[in-house]
Amino acid sequence: QSALTQPASVSGSPGQSITISCTGTSSDVGGYNYVSWYQQHPGKAPKLMIYEVTNRPSGVSNRFSGSKSGNTASLTISGLQAEDEADYYCSSYTSSSTVLFGGGTKLTVL
Amino acid sequence: EVQLVESGGGLVQPGGSLRLSCAVSGFVFSDYWMSWVRQAPGKGLEWVANIEQEGSDKYYVGSVKGRFTISRDNAKNLLYLQMNSLRAEDTALYYCGRVRFSGSPLDSWGQGTLVTVSS
Numbered sequence: 001q002s003a004l005t006q007p008a009s010v011s012g013s014p015g016q017s018i019t020i021s022c023t024g025t026s027s028d029v030g031g032y033n034y035v036s037w038y039q040q041h042p043g044k045a046p047k048l049m050i051y052e053v054t055n056r057p058s059g060v061s062n063r064f065s066g067s068k069s070g071n072t073a074s075l076t077i078s079g080l081q082a083e084d085e086a087d088y089y090c091s092s093y094t095s096s097s098t099v100l101f102g103g104g105t106k107l108t109v110l
Numbered sequence: 111e112v113q114l115v116e117s118g119g120g121l122v123q124p125g126g127s128l129r130l131s132c133a134v135s136g137f138v139f140s141d142y143w144m145s146w147v148r149q150a151p152g153k154g155l156e157w158v159a160n161i162e163q164e165g166s167d168k169y170y171v172g173s174v175k176g177r178f179t180i181s182r183d184n185a186k187n188l189l190y191l192q193m194n195s196l197r198a199e200d201t202a203l204y205y206c207g208r209v210r211f212s213g214s215p216l217d218s219w220g221q222g223t224l225v226t227v228s229s
Contacts, residue, residue, distance in 0.1 A: 003154070036215035045205060045219040046155065057217065089155050093213035097169050099157035
């Protein structure tokens with residue numbers, strides 16, 4: 001199975017909103033509401049930001065939100081802050097009971 | 111506090127073997143699925159394997175099937191990844207992670223252990 005498709009990079013200015021897309025197939029993203037998003041700062045372990053498409057773990061800012069339409073999921077970050085600059089990865093459960101990650105998106109806060 | 115600590119990484123020659131361990135604390139280990147995820151230097155995340163609470167159900171990414179084995183010891187709060195027939199493309203930082211059930215995300219991660227496959 002191929003990785004889920006994410007844009008390689010996105011950027012935005014402080015205070016703006018950005019959206020990162022994650023495209024899969026009906027056998028993964030489109031078939032299950034088990035899409036998650038992770039944030040990874042350089043040299044650090046990933047951190048769960050969104051699970052089951054739209055849910056935020058305790059402690060994650062409500063500036064982070066998730067959605068899904070068909071085979072594409074999205075992560076939106078509103079009110080961009082400098083600390084949001086990081087790599088972001090989507091993941092999805094698949095029909096083979098495995099997990100697929102996206103290729104990752106580098107977010108630059110200008 | 112939930113803690114996951116990986117160990118066992120190192121330099122190994124192509125074709126060699128290595129066993130990674132993940133020691134967990136701060137939660138009831140036997141209540142959770144567990145996962146291994148790897149990240150090659152400068153690359154993205156790749157899910158490697160999952161194991162259910164009792165260790166009977168296991169799933170692997172295609173590229174490691176038949177070479178890697180995930181296992182666990184609930185009495186010792188330890189997760190393992192036995193890696194055989196290692197290849198250069200297995201070089202990566204290997205993370206263990208906690209999973210509530212198959213399909214749910216990794217909600218806690220270790221800091222990773224580095225595996226380098228090179229002659």
